[in-house]
Amino acid sequence: MDQKSLSSLVETWLQWDQDPRTRAEIEHLRDTNDENALELCLRNRIEFGTAGLRGRMAAGFSCMNSLIVIQASQGLAKYIRTQRPEIAAKGIVIGYDARHNSRRFAELAANAFIALQIPVYFFSQCGPTPMVPFGINHFEAAAGIMVTASHNPPQDNGYKVYSSNGAQINRPEDGEIAQSIRDSLEPWPGAWDELQPGKYLHADAYENIILSYRARVKEHALSSIPSWKDLSSFVYTPLHGVGGLVLPDVCNSLEVHDFLSVPLQSAPDPEFPTVKFPNPEETGALDLAIQTADQEGRTLIIANDPDADRFAAAEKVNGEWFLFTGNHMGVLLGSHVLDSLTSEGLSKATLLTTTVSSSMLEKMAKSKGAQFQETLTGFKWMGNVARDLERTGKTVPFAYEEALGYMFPSVCYDKDGITAAAVFLVAYAKWRSQGLTAQAKLQQLFGEFGHHETLNNYFRSPSPHLTVELFRGIRSGPFLASKTLGPFKILRWRDLTQGFDSASSDNKPDLPEDSTSQMLTLWLDGGVRFTIRGSGTEPKVKFYIESCGASRDDAVKAVCETFLTILTEWVQKYTPSMNHSSRLSTSSGHILDMEK
Template sequence: MNTVLMQNVQQWLERDLDGKTKQELQGLIDKGDEVELMARFSNRLAFGTAGLRGIVGAGPMRMNRLVVQQTSAGLGRYLKQQVEDVESRGVVIGYDGRHDSKLFAEDAAGVLLAMGIKVYLTYQTAPTPLVAFGVTHLKAAAGIVVTASHNPPQYNGYKVYWSNGAQIIAPHDAGIAECINEVAENKIPVQALAFDDNTLENNGLESHGLVMLEADFYHAYCIGVHQAPELNNHTQPSLVSLAYTAMHGVGAGFAETILKEAGFDAVYSVKAQREADGDFPTVNFPNPEEKGAMDLVIAEAKKYQATLACANDPDADRFAVAVRRDDGEYQMLTGDQVGVLLGHYLLSFSAPTQRLTCASIVSSSLLAKIAVHFNGQCCITLTGFKWLMNVAMAESRPERQFLFAYEEALGYCIGDLVKDKDGLSALLAFAQLTAELASQGQTIWDRLHHIYQEYGFHLNEQVSIALQADTPNIGGFLRENRPEKIAHLAVLSIDDFSMARRFYADGTTELLSLPLSDVLIYQLEKGARVIIRPSGTEPKLKCYYEVVETMKASESLEQAQTRAQRSMATLIHSHQMSLPS
C-alpha cells in the first residue's frame, strides 16, 4: 500500500480520539482498501462561504470530530486575528437533530473554550435561524451551527456566521481556511464539558467561559418575531387553518408556538414527522422541493380541509407551502411564487423608508418590478443568502431600510431580526397574508392572479444539461460564440460575470458591480431570460430559464400557465439545440 498514504492515515489515527472513526479507519486498513483510503485522504473538506458540508465518516475528506476540532481551532485563530475582544464577546453555537450534531457542537465549544474564547452553547437542538439571531442578539463575535440542512441522512455540516449575523463571505472564508490548514498539523486542545441531563453541573464551567443558552434565549427569538413590525398583521387568523411538518427536523416547537401566539389555533402537525430524527425515516430526501417529501403534510391538510399545507426543512431555515384549490386538491407553490407573494404583501404596507428588497440572479425578475411599483428598490445578488444579506446590509440607508429578501430555493428573510433565511418567520408571514386575503373573501390564488395580470405571468424553470465528455471548455465556447437569438427571441444583452461586464447587442458595454463569478445571463426580447452557470470541472451546464407572458383580462391562471409552459418548452429546446454536442 502507498507509503505516504499510510503515513497520513497513521498520523490521523494518532490524533483522532473518537473510537468510532478510529475503528472505521482501522477496518479499511485491515481490508487493504487503498481506493477508499485515497478518497478519504486525497485532500481535506474545503472550507468556503458555506463552511463545511460532507458525508460523516473517518478522514479529512469526511465530517468527523477531528475535522470539527481542527476547523474550530482555525476559526478561533482567525477570530483572534480579526476581532480584538473575541474572548469576551464569544461565539454562539447551536446544532440540529442529526445523529452527530450535538457531539460536533460540543467539540467546537471545547476547542474555543480551550483557546480562552467565551462560548454560548444551546442547551438542546436549535433551528439555524436561532443561531443567526443569537449572534446579533448577544453581540457575539461569530456563530457556528452544526447542520446539513436538507441533505440526506449521511451528511453533516458546519456553518459560520460573522459578527454581523450573516453568513461569511470573502475575505473571511479564505482567511479561516488558511488558519485551519495552519492548525491542522498540530494536536488540538479540547476543554472537556460536563453535562447532566443537558444542564451544566455546578462545576464552575460557566466561570471558565461557557454559557448555556436555555429556554429564555429560545423565547427571546419568539418575542422578537412577534415584535417585528412586518409580522404584526393579526387580521382574523381564525379564518386560516394549516397542516405543518417539521420533516423530522427541529422546527415544530417554534412553528407551533409562533403560530399559536399569533392567533392561529387550527394548526395540525404531522405526528410522524414532528420530532427530530436523523434517519429521516418517512422521506427519501428531507427537502420539501423533492417529489414526495410533502405527501404526509398534504394528506394531513386534506384530513382537516386546511387552507395550507406548510413545511420547514430539517433545520427550519427554508419554507414550503401547498395551497388548497377550489377542487379540494393542494398545489405546491414554487419558491419564486412564495417570494413574489411575500414581497408584494410586505411592500404593500411597509413604511416608505423600508422598501429595500433583494433577490438572487437566478430568482424571478418579478420582485424587482413589484418593488419599483411600490417606489422601492430590489438589489440583485449572486446566488446564496451569504450574498443577499451582506448586500442588504451594505445597501441599507435610513431612507431605504431593508424589508425582504428571497431566493428561489425556498429561502426567505423578513425584516432585520435574522440576517439569514428564516423558515419560521416566513411561515408566519405567509399565514398572515392568507388570513388577510380570507378576511376580504379572497385566496392566495386570487392574489397571484392579480399580480400576474398587472406584471405578466412569469414562469421560471431550472435545467441541468449534461454535455459530451469530450466537449472542450464550455464557458470558453459560450463566450466566443455569442448568440444573436435564442428561440427566435433577439438577445438584447449578455452579462458575463467572469469579467463583470455587460455586452449589448449594439456593441456597447458597461461594467457590472457584482463579484466575479462563472455566470452568463442572456436578456431576451419579451422579458425572457436564460442564465447559465458552466461547470469548471465537467461538461455540464446549470441553466435557469424565465419567460413572461402578458395575461389577458379574461384569462385564468391555468390558461396563462399553459401558454407560458409552451413558450418555456420552446425556449429550453431551442437553447439546448444551440449548445455544442
C-alpha cells in the same frame, strides 16, 4: 491536493483522530489494503466554502467527522483571536440541529474557543438555524456556528459560520478563515475532551434567546397588518426536523390554534424515515402532509425543512393541490411586505433577491416606489448587502431566493423559515378576508405584473472538466457576436466568470465577478431571461429560465422553447455526454417530457 504518501496520510489520520468509529474505518481500509478507498477519503480535503462545510459523515479528510470539526473550529478560533482581537471577548454562538452527531460536533467546536478563552454561548438543545444569527445580534457576539446540513440526506452534516454582523461569512473572510484552518490542523490539548462547565461556557444560551426570538417573530409578523383575525386552518410538517420544536409555540403566541402537525413527521428524527429527501422542494416530500390534510379536510399546508431555515406552502384549489414555488412565495410575501409599508417606509426600502430568482419582485418594488437590488446567489450575499444598505440609511424589509429561502432582517440576517411561516399566516388571513386564496392572490399579481413562468433544473455533469468544456464552447461560439441564440435575439449577455456585461457602458457587470466559478445570464427577446451556472457543491450544471408573458400559456411556451434551445444549441453541441432530467416541471406544473 496533499502530496504526502498514502501511508503517511493514514499515519497522520490515526495520530490525530480519537473517535473510535472513524479510526476503525481507516484501520479497516488500511488492514484490507483498500488503497482506492483510502485515496478517496484521505487525499483531498473537504473544502471550506460557502458559509463553511457540508458533506457526508465518514472517516477521512474529505468527509464530515469529529476531526474535521475540531480543525475547522481551531482555525476559526485562532482567526478571531488573532485577526479580530477587539471583539474576541464578545464570544461565539454555537447551535445545532437534530441530525446524527450534531450535538457532539457542536461540543467539540466549543472546546476550541474555550481553549483560547473566547466565551461560548452554547445551545442546550437542538434548534432552528435562524436562532444562531438571531443570537449573534442578541448577545452582540463575534461570530456564530450552526451545525447542520439543512435539507441534505441523513448521512450528511455541515458546519455553517456567521460573522459578527449576523450574516453568513463572505469574501474575503471565508478565504482567511480557510487559511487559518490549514494552519491549525493538529488537535490542541483537550480538543477531544467532553465539554465541561466553566468560566467561558454559557450553556443556557438557548433558554436566554428562545423567548426573545419567538417574541420578535410575533412582533414582526403582526407589524405588517393593522388588525388581526386568524382565518387559518392548516396542516404543518417540519419534515422530521427542529421546526416542530418552535413553530407551534409561535403560532399559539399569534393566537393561531387551528392547525395539525403531521403525526409521523412532527418529532425530530435524523433518519427522516418518511421522505426520500427531507427537502420540501423535492417531489413527494409533502405527500404525507397532503394525505393528512385530505383526511382532515384541510386545504392549506405549510412546511419547514429539517433545520427550519426554509419555508414552503401548498393550497388545495378546486380539488387540486397547488404547490407554491420559491418564486411564487417570494412575490406573495414581497407583495404583503410592500403593502404594509407607509410612503415614507417605501422611499427608504430596498428589496433584495438573487440573480437566479424571479424578476417580478423588482417590478413590484418599483411600482410602489421602493428600491430593488439584485445579488449573487445565496444569503451570504443578501445578508451582507442588507447590512451595507442599512449603513447608508436604507432599510431592507424583505429578501428572498428561489430555493424557498426568505429573509426578514428585523429578525435575522439569514433565511428564516419560522418567521416566513408566521408572516405568511398573517398575510393569508388578510387575503382570505378579501375573499382570496393565496393562489388567487398570486394570479392577481400575475394579472398586474405579467405572468411569470419559471423552469429551474439541471444537467448532470460527470466531471468539473466537462462543465468547463461546456462553458468554453459557449464562449467561443458565435452567440455573443451574432447576438442570436437559436430563434431568439440576445438583448443582453452577462458573464460573471469573465466580468463582462454587454449592457453597461464599460462592459463591467454590477455584480461581483468570480473567475473560479462558471455563470452566464442572458436576456432574450420575448421577455425571457435565463442563467446557467456550474454548481459549487454538486456534479451539476444548473439552469434557471424565466419568461414573462400576457398569459400562462404564452409564458410556458417561451420557457419550453428556451430550454430546448439551450439543450440543442449548447449542451448537445458542446458536451453530448452530459445528461439531463427527462421530466422537467415548470412552476405551474407543466411537465415537459424530453429525452436527450
